[in-house]
Amino acid sequence: MNDLVEKARAGNARAVARLISLVESGSDNELREAAKLLKAPGRARVVGLTGSPGVGKSTTTAALVKALRARGDRVGVLAVDPSSPFTGGALLGDRVRMQDHALDDGVFIRSMATRGHLGGLSWAVPQALRVLDAAGFDVVLVETVGVGQAEVDVRALADTTVVLLAPGMGDGVQAAKAGILEIADVFVVNKADRDGAQSTVRDLRNMISLGGAAWRPPVVPTVAVRDEGIGDLVKALDDHARHLSETGEGRARRLARARDEITAVALRALRDRFGDPASDLRLYRLAQDVLDGLADPYTAADNVIAEL
Amino acid sequence: MNDLVEKARAGNARAVARLISLVESGSDNELREAAKLLKAPGRARVVGLTGSPGVGKSTTTAALVKALRARGDRVGVLAVDPSSPFTGGALLGDRVRMQDHALDDGVFIRSMATRGHLGGLSWAVPQALRVLDAAGFDVVLVETVGVGQAEVDVRALADTTVVLLAPGMGDGVQAAKAGILEIADVFVVNKADRDGAQSTVRDLRNMISLGGAAWRPPVVPTVAVRDEGIGDLVKALDDHARHLSETGEGRARRLARARDEITAVALRALRDRFGDPASDLRLYRLAQDVLDGLADPYTAADNVIAEL
Numbered sequence: 001m002n003d004l005v006e007k008a009r010a011g012n013a014r015a016v017a018r019l020i021s022l023v024e025s026g027s028d029n030e031l032r033e034a035a036k037l038l039k040a041p042g043r044a045r046v047v048g049l050t051g052s053p054g055v056g057k058s059t060t061t062a063a064l065v066k067a068l069r070a071r072g073d074r075v076g077v078l079a080v081d082p083s084s085p086f087t088g089g090a091l092l093g094d095r096v097r098m099q100d101h102a103l104d105d106g107v108f109i110r111s112m113a114t115r116g117h118l119g120g121l122s123w124a125v126p127q128a129l130r131v132l133d134a135a136g137f138d139v140v141l142v143e144t145v146g147v148g149q150a151e152v153d154v155r156a157l158a159d160t161t162v163v164l165l166a167p168g169m170g171d172g173v174q175a176a177k178a179g180i181l182e183i184a185d186v187f188v189v190n191k192a193d194r195d196g197a198q199s200t201v202r203d204l205r206n207m208i209s210l211g212g213a214a215w216r217p218p219v220v221p222t223v224a225v226r227d228e229g230i231g232d233l234v235k236a237l238d239d240h241a242r243h244l245s246e247t248g249e250g251r252a253r254r255l256a257r258a259r260d261e262i263t264a265v266a267l268r269a270l271r272d273r274f275g276d277p278a279s280d281l282r283l284y285r286l287a288q289d290v291l292d293g294l295a296d297p298y299t300a301a302d303n304v305i306a307e308l
Numbered sequence: 309m310n311d312l313v314e315k316a317r318a319g320n321a322r323a324v325a326r327l328i329s330l331v332e333s334g335s336d337n338e339l340r341e342a343a344k345l346l347k348a349p350g351r352a353r354v355v356g357l358t359g360s361p362g363v364g365k366s367t368t369t370a371a372l373v374k375a376l377r378a379r380g381d382r383v384g385v386l387a388v389d390p391s392s393p394f395t396g397g398a399l400l401g402d403r404v405r406m407q408d409h410a411l412d413d414g415v416f417i418r419s420m421a422t423r424g425h426l427g428g429l430s431w432a433v434p435q436a437l438r439v440l441d442a443a444g445f446d447v448v449l450v451e452t453v454g455v456g457q458a459e460v461d462v463r464a465l466a467d468t469t470v471v472l473l474a475p476g477m478g479d480g481v482q483a484a485k486a487g488i489l490e491i492a493d494v495f496v497v498n499k500a501d502r503d504g505a506q507s508t509v510r511d512l513r514n515m516i517s518l519g520g521a522a523w524r525p526p527v528v529p530t531v532a533v534r535d536e537g538i539g540d541l542v543k544a545l546d547d548h549a550r551h552l553s554e555t556g557e558g559r560a561r562r563l564a565r566a567r568d569e570i571t572a573v574a575l576r577a578l579r580d581r582f583g584d585p586a587s588d589l590r591l592y593r594l595a596q597d598v599l600d601g602l603a604d605p606y607t608a609a610d611n612v613i614a615e616l
Binding site: 297 | 343569573582
C-alpha cells in the first residue's frame, strides 16, 4: 500500500487507477490505510460539467482537456454515469472521444459507475478526487448527467460548476430559470453555430443580470467539436478560480465538501456495522417484530442505535 | 394525531394524504408518533411497475386500477418520479390520466418526488406504503421510471415487480438479458398491437425458459390504452401472489423490506444527530483539519462516531 500510494503521488497512472478501483470497491481496511497515507494538498481545482444528454458534455470535456494540456496543466477526468443495472456499468463513449489523450501521462481519464447503493457514487467520487489531488493533478473535470438526474450532486463536489446548454432548448431554459441560476458558476452554450444560439445566450445573460450576487456567471458560446470558444471557457474558469480565492468562497465550499465527506464516511461505517453478523441477526429479529405488528420501525431503529 | 391516524385507518382520503405529506416532509417527532399509532397489518399487496419512459406505465397503471376496482379491491397508487431540481417536483401527468378515478374513494393516487437527498425517497416511500396498508388498501401500485434510473429500488419495496416493455425495443432486450430476468416477476409487453410485438414476446419467453427458478415470469401482451390483456395481467399478479404465499417467498421479501426500513430509519436518525448544533460545530472543526491536512476523513469520521 505504501508503495502504491508513493507511486500514485509520483503521478504513476497505473497506481492512480488502482487506488481509484480500491475506492470504488471499497474494501474498508485498505481504504483507511490509503486515506491515511494519501496527503491530499487540496491543490487540484475541481470543475464540474453538467447538462442534459446531447448538449456535448463529453466533446466539451475533451476540448477543455486539450486546451489545459496546451498550457501544461495535468488534467484528470472523472466521468460519472448514472447507475445502470442493465448494462452493469458505465458506457465508455467518453473514453473513445478521449483517445487523443490515451498516450499522454499528463491526462488521467476514468469512468465511474455504481448500481446506486446508498453511499455508492456519492461516497466514491470525493475519495477519487482525493486520489487525483494527491497525485498532483492541477485540474480535475467531473462530467455528470443533468443535475438532479445523477446520484452525485456535482455542485457539492466542484469548486466551479459549469452548466452546458445547447440552442433550441430555450423553453427549457425558461422553465428552469430559478434552479439554473443557482447551480451554475459558468454557463456554456455549446453548438453555438446552430440556429437560436444567440437568443439562448441573450436569454441567459438577461436572466443573470437580474441577480445581485458577487459573482455573475459568464455565458460562453462554444462549438466544442471545432474547439471554438474553448479559450474563453478556460479564461472564465480561471476568473472564477480567482474569485473563489479572493473572496474566501473557495475555502468555504471546500469546508462544506470536507464536512459532507466526513459525514458520508461516518454513515457508511455505521451502516457497515449493521451488516456484521450480530447486528444482522438483531435486525432480522426486529424486522420480524415489525412484520408481526409488535414494533414500529422507529422503535426498532432506536433499538438498533442503542446497541451500536 | 390520534384523530388523523384514526381517520386514515377508516379510509379517509384526506387523512391518508396528510399522513403521507407528513412522511415526505419528515418532521421527526410527529412521524414517530404516527408510526407508533399506525398499525400496518401487512395486508396490502405492493406491486411495482417499472420500465423505460414511453412504454406506457401510467396507462397500464390506470387500466390496472380500473380492473382491480371492478372486482372491489381498494387501490393505492404511488407514482415515484425521479428528483428534478429544475422543476422542483413531480410532473403530474399521471394524475391527469387518472382523473377517471378522481371521485372514487376506493382509489388513492399520489405523486412522490424529492430533491435527491440521502434517505429521501428511499426513506419516504416505505413509510407511505405503511400508511396505505394501515388505511386498508388491498393493492398498492408503485410506478417508477426505469430500474436503476430511479432513486428507489422498486424490487426492494414490492411484493411483485412488473417490468414493462414495448415492441421495437428488441435490441435493448437482447442487451439487457442478464439483468432483466432477475428483476421481473411479471413481464408486460405493452402496445402489443404494434409491429414486432410478437417477436418481443417470443424473445422474452425464450429467455425465461432458460432459467430454472421456482417461478417463471409470465409474459403478458397488453394494449393498455384499450384495456386489452389487463385481465391476463391481473391473473398473473394473482398467480404470483399465490406463489409468494405458498412458498414463503413473500414473507422472506417482506422481512428484507422491514429490515431495510429499520436500517434507513436508523441511518436517518444518526444523520440528523450530525446536524444538531454541537455536532455541527465539531464537524466544522474536523472539516478544517481535513482541509489543512491534519486529519484524513476516516480518522475524522471515527471521531464523529465516537462522540455520538
